[in-house]
Amino acid sequence: MHEDFIKELGYLSLASRLKRISDSMIHSGRQMYKNLNVDIEPNWYLIFKLLEKHGNLSVTDIAEKLQFSHPSVITIINKMTLAGYLQSEPCPTDGRRQWITLTQKAKKMLPEYQKLWVAGTKGIENMLKDTNFLTLLDHLEQELSQQSFMERTLNEFNNGTK
Amino acid sequence: MHEDFIKELGYLSLASRLKRISDSMIHSGRQMYKNLNVDIEPNWYLIFKLLEKHGNLSVTDIAEKLQFSHPSVITIINKMTLAGYLQSEPCPTDGRRQWITLTQKAKKMLPEYQKLWVAGTKGIENMLKDTNFLTLLDHLEQELSQQSFMERTLNEFNNGTK
């Protein structure tokens, strides 16, 4: 086994490490869909489940709820529309907005996909069930939203020179 | 405050959430370097610290130690070379390999940059010091290396149909 330098760096490389883990899981998810011949992509579940919950939403609504930029949402929605899962219609009361809704194909396929997502959730749960990992993520995200990584670093940097 | 749908999904959206956190920290780091007028990029610290430790390494060595693909390493190294921090020379005993080393500029600047990285580490430590977060990351990465996210999901999926 080779040296794992990112692990060795501890807190310093936290962001790199979180990126490594998420990249690996997303990659594995993409491969799974491909192997099963399911024509969806790793992050589409977010849109599926969001529209399942809310019925219809605008691009901006979706971006806010996912904390994505709106161009990212547009890119995902365009692909899902091309794949026949979504349709858009102009909002009747506001000409700027688009109402995004699930198509019949999406509603038909959702129960099947839902089984996969439940299985994925269980797989992760098995690894982490005796831990407080999600609570720690809540904590970390809340801390970072109160004061950014840059602000924290600069504070420590300036303390060091006092 | 808006609905945080990714948080709401719990384990299902773990990968999306880790990506969100790492993206945000990396973005904040880039902004910090920009504000301080420091001409380095967020992941260059990995190369700096690796070469500081090992003296010189080949592209493949670096890729293995970081668990990056070698094209990713080449991209980073090309930029750092352009910025004057790295130089390459052919390995005298193996014509296929390049020895990557720090330049004088890099050695001169490293103590200053090191202060920033120490400050960043402290900033993260302050958020997580009373937790076992790094241990949980070790655990998660080890579990995922033993059995991929896809394998775990398919196992659970097939159990569900039995």
Added chain:
DNA sequence: TACATTTACGTAGTTAACTACATATTATGC
């Protein structure tokens, strides 16, 4: 020793997030 295999590096193209800018529509305020 010559040929096949492995290894190291490099290039091209993909992915999914982002910012910055453009345009159209709605809301606000004098």
Added chain:
DNA sequence: GCATAATATGTAGTTAACTACGTAAATGTA
């Protein structure tokens, strides 16, 4: 009620990881 500001969507270009493929050098083997 018209001009300005804010909002919603869309487009273009950036970033950093990846895979796939190509080439050159070294290694192994018949």
